[in-house]
Amino acid sequence: xxxxxxxxxxxxxxxxxxxxxxxxxxxxxxxxxxxxxxxxxxxxxxxxxxxxxxxxxxxxxxxxxxxxxxxxxxxxxxxxxxxxxxxxxxxxxxxxxxxxxxxxxxxxxxxxxxxxxxxxxxxxxxxxxxxxxxxxxxxxxxxxxxxxxxxxxxxxxxxxxxxxxxxxxxxxxxxxxxxxxxxxxxxxxxxxxxxxxxxxxxxxxxxxxxxxxxxxxxxxxxxxxxxxxxxxxxxxxxxxxxxxxxxxxxxxxxxxxxxxxxxxxxxxxxxxxxxxxxxxxxxxxxxxxxxxxxxxxxxxxxxxxxxxxxxxxxxxxxxxxxxxxxxxxxxxxxxxxxxxxxxxxxxxxxxxxxxxxxxxxxxxxxxxxxxxxxxxxxxxxxxxxxxxxxxxxxxxxxxxxxxxxxxxxxxxxxxxxxxxxxxxxxxxxxxxxxxxxxxxxxxxxxxxxxxxxxxxxxxxxxxxxxxxxxxxxxxxxxxxxxxxxxxxxxxxxxxxxxxxxxxxxxxxxxxxxxxxxxxxxxxxx
Numbered sequence: 389x390x391x392x393x394x395x396x397x398x399x400x401x402x403x404x405x406x407x408x409x410x411x412x413x414x415x416x417x418x419x420x421x422x423x424x425x426x427x428x429x430x431x432x433x434x435x436x437x438x439x440x441x442x443x444x445x446x447x448x449x450x451x452x453x454x455x456x457x458x459x460x461x462x463x464x465x466x467x468x469x470x471x472x473x474x475x476x477x478x479x480x481x482x483x484x485x486x487x488x489x490x491x492x493x494x495x496x497x498x499x500x501x502x503x504x505x506x507x508x509x510x511x512x513x514x515x516x517x518x519x520x521x522x523x524x525x526x527x528x529x530x531x532x533x534x535x536x537x538x539x540x541x542x543x544x545x546x547x548x549x550x551x552x553x554x555x556x557x558x559x560x561x562x563x564x565x566x567x568x569x570x571x572x573x574x575x576x577x578x579x580x581x582x583x584x585x586x587x588x589x590x591x592x593x594x595x596x597x598x599x600x601x602x603x604x605x606x607x608x609x610x611x612x613x614x615x616x617x618x619x620x621x622x623x624x625x626x627x628x629x630x631x632x633x634x635x636x637x638x639x640x641x642x643x644x645x646x647x648x649x650x651x652x653x654x655x656x657x658x659x660x661x662x663x664x665x666x667x668x669x670x671x672x673x674x675x676x677x678x679x680x681x682x683x684x685x686x687x688x689x690x691x692x693x694x695x696x697x698x699x700x701x702x703x704x705x706x707x708x709x710x711x712x713x714x715x716x717x718x719x720x721x722x723x724x725x726x727x728x729x730x731x732x733x734x735x736x737x738x739x740x741x742x743x744x745x746x747x748x749x750x751x752x753x754x755x756x757x758x759x760x761x762x763x764x765x766x767x768x769x770x771x772x773x774x775x776x777x778x779x780x781x782x783x784x785x786x787x788x789x790x791x792x793x794x795x796x797x798x799x800x801x802x803x804x805x806x807x808x809x810x811x812x813x814x815x816x817x818x819x820x821x822x823x824x825x826x827x828x829x830x831x832x833x834x835x836x837x838x839x840x841x842x843x844x845x846x847x848x849x850x851x852x853x854x855x856x857x858x859x860x861x862x863x864x865x866x867x868x869x870x871x872x873x874x875x876x877x878x879x880x881x882x883x884x885x886x887x888x889x890x891x892x893x894x895x896x897x898x899x900x901x902x903x904x905x906x907x908x909x910x911x912x913x
Contacts, residue, residue, distance in 0.1 A: 400425050400896075402795035410796065410900055411803075411907045426897055433895035434493040436781065438486035441498070444505050444726065445480055447772045451512040452476060454769075458516065472512060479505060495898045496858045499870060506728050513730075513770030517557070558584055561768045568774035569724065570716070570737050571702035579743040580701070583736045583756055584763040588692060588719030591734035592619055592652075594761045595715045596626050598738070598752060599650040599686040602713075607649030607683060610638055614662025615654050619690065623652060635665045642673035650686040655818070656693025659832050659886060660879040661810045665689075667818050671704040679711040684742065688715045693812050695723040696779060697819040697826035705739055713740040722868035723783060724774070727893060729869065731767040783821055783829075785893045786868070790827040793891045796903050797831060805911050807834040830867050832877065833887040835911075841885050844876035848887065851909040859905050866890070872902055874910075 400422070452472055459465030482501055486493035566572055566582035585591045599609070608629040611620055615632075624630050627650075633641070641648055653665040667689075679685060691698045700716070708714055718724070720733035742748040756762045772778075790811075797809040813819055813828035820826065839847070845863075852863040852874070860871040867873065867890035877888045887910075894902065 400429065402792040405792075405795060407796060407799040410903050411799070426900070430895040430897040431490050433785070434490040434498070435487070436785075437498045437895070438483060438490060438493045440726070440778065440781070441483045441501060441505060442480075442487065443775075443778055444502075444509075444772060445476065445483060448476055448479075448505065448508050448512060450773075451509070451516055451769065454516045455512060468515075472508070475508060479508070494858075495860065495894050499860060502727070502870070506730065509728070509730060509772070510770055514766060517765040517769040555765045555768070557765045557768050558763060561771070561774070565724075565735065565774040566737060568776040569696055569735070569779070571699045572737075572739070573702060573705060576701065576705045576739060579741055580737065580739040581743060581749060581752065583738075583752065583761075584720075584768070585734040585736055585756075585761045586763055586767070587732050588690075588717060588721075588734035589618060589622065590759070590761045591717040591719075591736040592622060592688070592690070593626070594736055594752075594755060594759060595686070595688045595717055595738075596623060596650070596652075597755050597759060598713075598715075599688075600627065601751060601755060602684055602686075602748075603649050605647075605649075605680070605683055607647050607680070609650040609652065610641065610648055612638065612651075612653040612662075612665055614658060614660075614664070615652060615690070616658040619652065635663050635669070638665070639669055639673045642670075642677040645676075645678040647680050647683075648677075648685060649683065650688065652688045652690075654690045654693070655698065655813070656690075656828060657810065657812050657814070657832075658693075659877040659888065660884045661832060664814060667698070667700055667704070671700075671707060674709060674712055675707055677709065677712075679709075682711075684711050684713050684740075685709075686713045686715060688717060690718070691716050692719045692722055693828055693830065694819050694826065695783060696776070697783070697813075697821040699820075701737070701739060708739070708741075710741050713738060713742060715739075721866065724779060725868075726772055726778060726782060727868070727870040728772075729866075730770045731763075733763050733767050733771070780822060782893060783826075784824075786829045786891060787821055787824060787826055789891045789893065789896075789899050790829050790831075792896070792899060793831060793889070793903070794827060797833065800907075800911055804836070807836050809833045829891045831889045831891070833889055834883075835887070838882040839885060840882065841876045841878040844885055844887055847910065848874045848876060851906070854909050855905050859902055860892070860894075861902070861905065870894070 455472070456469050459469065479501065562582045562584050565584070566580065572580045583594065585594060606629065608631055609623060609627050611623055611630060611632050613632045613634050620632070638651065638653070653670065655664050655667055657664050674687065677685065689700065705714070716737040718735040720735055721729055738752065794811065797806065800806045801808065810832040811827055812830035813826055815825040815827055817825065848863050852861045855861040862871045862873045863875065864873050865875040870893045872892035873890040875888050876885065878885045892899065892902065
């Protein structure tokens with residue numbers, strides 16, 4: 389159907405949308421003007437999806453170049469290189485057809501092709517970083533030995549031992565990531581560092597270990613009430629003196645200069661929902677904190693839920709007191725893998741005047757090695773390069789879809805179909821993405837019934853099984869991926885059990901179709 393999108397058509401706004409068009413099982417037809425605008429937006433979404441695929445394929449071509457350089461003349465590896473090149477060419481041709489005709493880039497076709505790209509990333513990354521020896525060695529004899537050299541052969545980085553933090557591939561990735569994702573001011577680069585870890589939890593462990601290592605007087609650690617449970621458990625396992633306090637109580641401790649060695653906080657909201665920390669108030673309070681003697685204060689902020697909308701280094705680094713060590717930790721399998729699930733990594737960024745001291749920086753690297761916390765070259769070679777524009781584009785779509793989902797859930801609440809729902813991030817100017825307030829992509833939904841966690845999960849599983857083909861409802865945790873995901877979350881009481889919904893990055897018309905399915909299969913039960 390050809391639609392003239394140049395005609396005068398109404399702008400689509402989730403706040404004023406007639407949600408009965410969605411919740412009446414799709415039986416009421418859209419107004420012609422609304423349909424035209426919906427089609428226009430959705431076609432633009434598909435075009436950008438195809439462009440994202442083309443960008444990802446450029447990364448695979450780079451990996452193929454590494455592979456050919458490592459194996460320049462062995463017959464078997466040359467045959468593999470040709471097979472990889474043929475697969476890459478076929479994927480590029482399919483991507484080009486999507487770009488030329490975005491209408492063919494349906495959500496199902498996009499996800500299918502993207503999964504094939506994902507497989508090629510995994511395969512090539514694994515071979516490029518493959519090492520026949522895990523420990524370093526040197527070839528000191530002239531020529532090659534008749535037996536296999538213990539320095540290995542055909543390695544991208546000969547002599548690299550991953551626990552020694554010696555991989556140039558990892559270091560280069562860290563340099564790219566800190567520039568792309570964290571907005572470190574130029575004048576603060578010498579006192580900042582990013583460490584790629586094996587997971588977000590490992591990033592938290594490294595941060596806590598650094599606090600413990602540098603602490604002189606064993607001052608207490610304060611964990612924000614509502615911080616996610618695994619993080620609290622880890623802190624209690626590693627430290628003796630742990631207290632859980634609300635954000636208001638934390639601000640008071642800082643402003644009255646109470647002895648504190650470490651703060652662990654989150655500006656986002658986990659389940660059960662509690663008051664999140666306000667970055668603006670936190671950094672205002674930090675300016676008024678006066679330390680005991682020469683003790684440093686480690687401030688660990690988990691920005692996994694707030695992602696790149698959280699520009700705290702850019703906004704607050706210049707205001708940091710000299711005794712504060714500001715640390716950002718983040719799970720790397722959420723927003724920074726372009727919707728893939730390729731490698732389990734975490735990001736830790738530390739910023740402090742003390743980082744300019746060689747011994748202080750070296751100690752971080754020692755801890756990284758002792759804890760075996762550093763990500764390996766294999767992890768890096770399976771990840772696309774850090775690119776702020778591409779991540780911003782992805783998260784901008786998630787944020788747009790989150791605004792529609794929020795309006796949809798608000799409508800269901802007014803109709804008495806759900807009891808309540810919560811955003812994972814309070815909308816404010818503290819968290820901005822492409823000039824718009826970041827809502828987070830995660831929702832916590834309470835139904836009218838008080839169900840057990842198992843009952844919630846059974847309802848989710850039934851919904852996912854009954855969903856029509858092509859809708860791509862996933863029963864599973866985590867967030868930041870392309871498909872909409874649902875899982876059950878629990879509290880201490882039955883009324884604290886809920887659904888967690890992670891919004892998808894689907895084109896707008898597909899999102900509408902998904903909400904119809906949720907309305908029919910999940911919220912009508």
